[in-house]
Structure formats: C-alpha cells, structure tokens
Amino acid sequence: MNFASIAPEIILTAGVLLVMVWEITTSGRQNLGYLTALIIIAAGAMVIGQYDRVEVGFSGMVQADRFGHFFRLIIYLGALLATMAAASSWHGEARGVFGAEFFSLLLVSVIGMDLLVIGANLIVVFLGLEILSLPLYAMAAGRTQSDTAVEAGAKYFLTGAFASGFLLFGIALVYGATGAFTFEGIGNAVSRGAQLDPLMWIGGVLLLVGFLFKIAAVPFHSWAPDVYTGAPTPTVAFFAAAPKAAAVGLLLRLTLTALVDLPMETVFWVVAWLSMFVGNLWALRQRDLKRLLAYSGIAHIGYVLVGLCAKGSAAAGAVGFYLMGYAAMTVGAFAVVCALETKERAATLETVAGLGRRRPGIAAALTIFMFALTGIPPTVGFAGKFAVFSEALKAGNLGLVIWAVMFSAVSVYYYLRVVVAMWMWPADESIPLPVPRGGIAGFGAVLILASILTLLLGIYPQPFLKIASESLFWLL
C-alpha cells in the first residue's frame, strides 16, 4: 500500500468532491472552471515533485515511474487547457452545461487516464479505461436538450462498449496464453516462447484494437466525426488530446514491456497507413471546423503511429514529444471553435471569414495552430513530425515516411483554407460572433498559453525532447 504512487490521483479525487461541494455551497459557477484548473495544477505539481522517484504500489499493480510521470503531465496539460476553455465558455446555453457535473466528470476521467499510464497490470488498465470512458460518455451527451448531443453520447457509448469488449477478450486470451496479468509476467512468458501461441497473438491484437478505438485510428474511427460534431465543444477539446495521450502512453508501455517479441508494429503500420490516408482525404471536404479537426485528429494519430512502428525508446521519446505539442495545438484550435460557435450556428469556414479584421487576436492564434497542425516551422508541429519521421527512418520505415509526408502535403490544403478564410475572405458581418471584441480573460489565457507552447516547443525543442526520451528509458 504505497499511497505515494497514486498521490496525484488522490488529489484529483479530493478535487472531484471539492468541486461538487463548492457548487452546492457557493453561488456563481463561473469560478468552478478555475477551481478545477487549480486542482489539475496541484496534481501536476505533485507529479513534478516526485518526478525522479519510482513509486511502486499495491503489490505491483501500479508503477509510477518516470514514464508514467511524463505522460501524466501531458494528460494534465491537455486537461488544463480544455478546462480553461470550458471555464470561459460564456454563451447562455453553455453556462448551464458546464457546471459542477462537467468539471467533476472531467476530473474523474483524468484519474482513469492516469491509471492507464501508471498501471502495470492489465486489470488496472481495464479499470483505468472504464474510469476514463464512462465520464466521457456522459460529457459527450452533455447538452441534454440537443438531439445531436444525445446521439453523440449514444454513439460514443456503443462503440466504446464494443472496444471494452475487445479489450476484455484480449486480456482473457493473453491470460490464457501466459497465465499473467502483470506486464512483467506477460513479458517473461512471451520471451520464454509464448509468442508462438496463437492465443497470444490474437489476444495481443485484440488488446491493441481496444485502444485503437479510443484514439480513433482508422478503421476504428467512424465514431469520431459524429461525436465531435454533436458533443459540446469544450468536451471535444478535452477528447481531442488527453485520452489520446493516455491511450498512446499505454500502447507504448504495453508493446515495449509486455508484448516485446510480438510483431505488433505490423498492426501499427497498417493502421498508421490507413489513418493518414482517410484522415487527410476526408478532411479535405469539411467546411465545419469541428469535423475538420476531427479528421485532422485521425490524421495526426496516423503520424503518431508512424512513431510507434519504430520500436525502441528513442522513437517513443519522439512520440511523447509529438503528443505534448499536439495537445497544445489541437486544444488551442478547439478553444477558438468554442469561442466562435453559437447555439444555432456551428463554427464553419464562413464563420471565420474575415476573422482577421473582426477579431485579429483570435485569428492570429488560430493561424498559429493551423500552421502547427500543417507542420510548418518554426512550430511544434514541424519539430514533432521531424522527430517522429526521423526515428521512423532510423528504423527503416522509408515507405511509411514517404506516405506520411505525401499526406502532410495534402493536409496543407485544408488547413490553409481556414487561414485563407480568416485573412483573405471578406467578412460576413451578419454572422454573430459571441466573443466580445476585448476577449475574455480566461479564454485569452488559453490561447496565449497554447500559442506560446506551440512556438516554444517548435523553436527550442531540445529540453522537451530530452525529458521525453529520458522518460522512456524506464521501459527498457
């Protein structure tokens, strides 16, 4: 019983209760978001405090090593930015939604993500996945008056349950083949020869499939665009980064420690290939920004998986760095969408037309995020792609990298179209912009923080790359 190993999660759990009590005892929901942000920051401080220590607890069920610490911080970064975007969502309807239930569900979900990246046992991993997913289902259906939101919630729930089924079945088969739930035990069994067992093969692939669902990789992606469109945007901002970081972190730990000698790269290779293809091509014809970002997210998971195809800690470091940058740029972009949509009108290309003249500050921030998502230097989008592709080439995946850059070139078109609309199309003054001209403090803070991270990680990536790759040595 080493409670230090789950100290940040204890803080988060206390935070869940605090948020709920706070709403009952005080009036004014506006501050709930900032309270949640503070709780996440406190948990992050806890992680940083024990960053150099390895805490193993609960009979080895949980292993909070540097890898876990690093991925927890990425998750917190995504959650923090999304919380701040939600906190400053001001339009009338949203004020009803983003009350205590939203923020407490968000915190619960973060606890689940933490368990995914520090779990050293498949049972803990399954628990983590469920703790992560259940709040997300509820958050997706958060706008209870809206049919699309309910549809989004239902769709997400059904596919999610399906994925959990895959995962459980995979766990059962792996247990049948190896007799172990712990990553270490599975790894030992595999190196003793269990990788020849077909049960192990099928079980391993099913395990991966369960998580590929969560990160919306092709062909397990079809829920993402609809759920993104229907769910409230701050929820989507949270969806887009944090759960993906957690699931990718788990996949890294799983393939590097448990399924060591199995050729799981093949699975990643196929999925990466398809994700880049589908994500980028389907994004070309989207005019709704949320759908565009949904497909862009699928494409980016493809780039991340290019890194997963290259085994080894260096590649995993590049993947960690990529996820850090992706959290900043994609949550930033969703925060802008939050600010532009109204109850009646989704944010489309027409909404952002002429934004450069109507709201120059917001347009400048969205421009930075779009260039980053495209992968143009000096943003983290470029540095991240460079690091991932570099490791992939080192591992000899030349064809995959060429495929990836070809589709990066395709993606230039749809990201650039948003920028074109903002700066070069005439403004349609009849479209209302809910953001007041002066902006809102919390919202401005999200944009500034995300823009600074996007540029800083792009211009001076060295320390972040170093932290990311050092965290991965723990796995080998």
Place this chain on the structure above:
Amino acid sequence: MGILSFLIFFPALIGVLLLVWPNGRLKQVRSLATVASAIQFIASLWLWFGFVPGNGFQFTESVDWITRYGIGYRVGVDGISLLLVLLTTLLTIISVVSSYSSIQTGLKGYYASLLFLETGVIGAFVATDVFLFYVFWEAMLIPMYFLIGIWGGERRIYATVKFVLYTMAGSLLMLVAIIWTYQYSGGATGGTFNLFDWYGLTIPTAAQPWLFAAFALAFAIKVPMFPFHTWLPDAHVQAPAAGSVMLAGVLLKLGTYGFLRFAVPLFPLGFEYFADTLWILAVIGIVYGAIMTLIQDDIKSLVAYSSVSHLGFVILGMMALNIVGATGSLLQQVNHGISTGALFLLVGMIYERRHTRKIADYGGIFAVVPVFSIAFLIVALSSIGLPGTNGFVGEFLILLGAFYTRPWLAGISALAIILAAGYMLWLVRRVFFGPIVHTVNETIRDLSKRELATLIPLLILIIWIGVYPKPFLDRIGPDLQTWLAKARSQQMIQTAPQNEPAPAAARKATPPRPDSTLVPPPENETPSRDGVAMVGGFE
C-alpha cells in the same frame, strides 16, 4: 552575436514590433519599416567590405540548438551566398520604399511580412546546417503566402494557395531525403546536420540518384524549371509589386542556390545520373519560356514568363560544370534579381497610374513619361543581355561555359537570346512608341523622386556589373572553384574502382577549359585533371 545573426533576427524583431504597433499611425509604420530595412542594408555592406575572397565560409557562428539530433545554429557566408544576401537586403529596402503609395491597407501586416520574408531568405542563404536551412526555407513561405493572398490582385487566393501547395509538395520529399542523409551520417556516434560534415560523407552510389532527385524536385519547383513552372506566372501576376520583386529577385534564387549549395555537391553521382534530364529541361525552359513570353498580352505576366527563360540559363551555366559556366550562373542569378526586380518595380509604377497591365492599353507614352521610359529601356536592354549591361556578362559566361560541354544545347539556347530581344523590344515598341491611342495616356505622371530613388541603385548596378564586374567575380570565383572540386571529385573517386570503362578516358579528347580573363585563375587545381574532370561521364 555576429553580423549574420543580426541580419537574420533584426528584421524579424522589427516585424514583431510592427505587428504590435498601435493602430492608426501609418506614417510611423512606414518610417519604422524603412529605417529598419535601411539599417539592415547598411549592416549587410559590412559583409561586402569584410569578405576575404578565397577564405571559404566567413563570419561563421555556431551554437548548439537541438543536440539530440545533432542540430546546430550554424551560419556562415561564402562567395556563393555573399552576393545573394546583399541582393536580398537591397531589394528589401527598395520594396519597402516602393510600397509607400501602392499599399494603403493593412500596413502593419504588410511591412511585417516583408521583414519576416527577409529574415527567412537571409537565413536560408547563410545557413550551414541543413536542418536550419530547411526551417528557414519552409518558414519563408508564410510571409510570402500572406503577401500574395492579402495584398495581391483579383485571383490572389488561387495564386497563393497554388504557390504554397507546389512548394510544400516538393519540400516534404526533400525533408525525407534530409533525414535519410542525417541517419546515414550517424554511424555509431549519432548523426549531424552540419553541412561541412555532410560534404565529407561518401554516400552510397545506389542512394545518390534518389536523394538528388528529392532535393532537386524541391529546388526545381522553386527555380522554377520546366515543367514545374506553372505556379510562377500566377504568383507573380497576382502578387503586389513589391511581392513580385522579392519573389523574382530573391525567392527564385533559393532554388538555384539550393542546387549549388546542397543538391550538386552533396550528391554528385546523383547529379551525374540526372545530368541529361537537367540539361534538356534547362534548354526546354529557356526556349519554351521565351516563346511563351512572346505571346503574353499582359506586361507583368510577360516579365514573369521571361523569368522562366532566364532561370533556365542559370541552370545551364551550372550544368556546364566548369568555372566559366558556374561563374556566369552565379552572376546571372544576381543579374536576374536586379533586372527582373527593376522590371517588376517599373510595371508596378505604371500600374499604379493607369490600373491596367494590358500592353494594348498603352502605346506612345515615351513622350509623356520620358524618365520612366528611359529607365524601362535600360532595364529591358539589360534583361536582353546587351553588351555594357550586366545581363551580357552573365549570359556570355554561361553560354561560353555550356558551349565547352554541350555545344549543341548551348547553341539552341543562344537562339533564345534572339527571342528575348524579340519579346523585350517588341514590348518596348508597343508600350512606348507609336501614336498615343488612348487619350488617357496623355496625362500620366512621370516618376516621382521617391520612385526614381528606388530605381537608381538598380540602374547603377546594371551598368557597374556590365562594365566592371571584377569586384563581383573576385568574390565569387574562389568558392566556385571549391564547389567544382566537390561536384566533380567524388565522381572520379567513385566511378574509378568499378571496373567499367572509365567514362572520361574512353571519350575523345575534349577542348581544354577556356581561360577567361574575367575569371580569377584557379588556385588549387591541377591542370592535368581539367580536361578529364570537366566532362567526366557527362556525355
């Protein structure tokens, strides 16, 4: 911080300052941009006077940047990049001053874009770290994209998206090749992006054509070489005048510079493999560009198409792979920047007055605007390559060099000069001479003092380089010798051991390298290698 870092970061700093400058102070914005680009130009003169010919890379700086991947902030300038950097700073201040009257909206963003563009271009010219080069190479797309897309003509959005898509598509494959070479440079110790280390690599023969092709595609799109030129007329015609000046004057040079600095010396065997293709494409570009130029009815697209032809000459000189051709090629890059830059300026000035670029809308305006007409005439003659102007020196050297290597192709290209005289003089006749058909043309204002001031430096350079090119040639000569050695030596080393008939030895004796008095004598080359190396495997 050295002078090169100043030249790279100062404009970007002022650009950021401009973006956050309070609204509504247009005069201040203009003055700030002008002063900054003037400081920048004066600072760059330091390079001209401080440069010691033959000392290789100078003013070098090296700071670790991303040590994990062997990336450093490494910059330096040699004879190949020196003149191009100076051209950039000169054309930037001219662009800034020339935009006083033509640009009336969004001044802050406009001048900031011009200055960011200057940062990107200079950074790319002086980077001696391949990663750093790539960063600047891509980053400079962003300001150019906004310059065309916001301040351009009617079809500006189409033009700017086409420009970016073309360039990105080529660049990304180059990125793969760059990363591949980096991984190859690694071995046990971890790789590096240091260009000087890359020059020392012995890259496998089988990989070189692929790597060269990936680099060459990116550069060929930028040059642009036939058949990758289709973005150029759109971008040029739609860009604002200053944007065209920067695009034609310096951005296109990055393509040819890329060949000289990276593609050819790094992968000489790949270069050899594609030599025939490049020769043919260069000649097609020259002739096709000239023919397309003849049939344009819009002054600006006429100048744009003439660039395709002129840049073909630049490639031709490089392909000759001898010192005469290479010198001509490099000098012609500068010449094209000056002449075509000046032509776009002049077109922009007349467009401001009449708001039309159609040739048919003019005619007989020589008497109305004599100063403008004389300036246009001088620049047009320099573009044709009249003796006494800079164009002559460059094209003559290129053709001389090319003639020693591929007489037939050089001969065909020389014919294009006649076409060039045709389209330019015909343009001049239709615009400036004959009767005044449209009465509105009778009241065009002649050049103002400000406009004249932007042209005079370019006119001086046209005559200076035409009459006395020695100071320029002195500075570029020695480094081109080094370049030739790199571009040729590896072929000798690598082809020799494979027991095939040695390419050069099997061929008939070739004429000795011409010993032009315009070119400083080679210092570190043995005469015996000349005849052999010059055509080594190139026929």
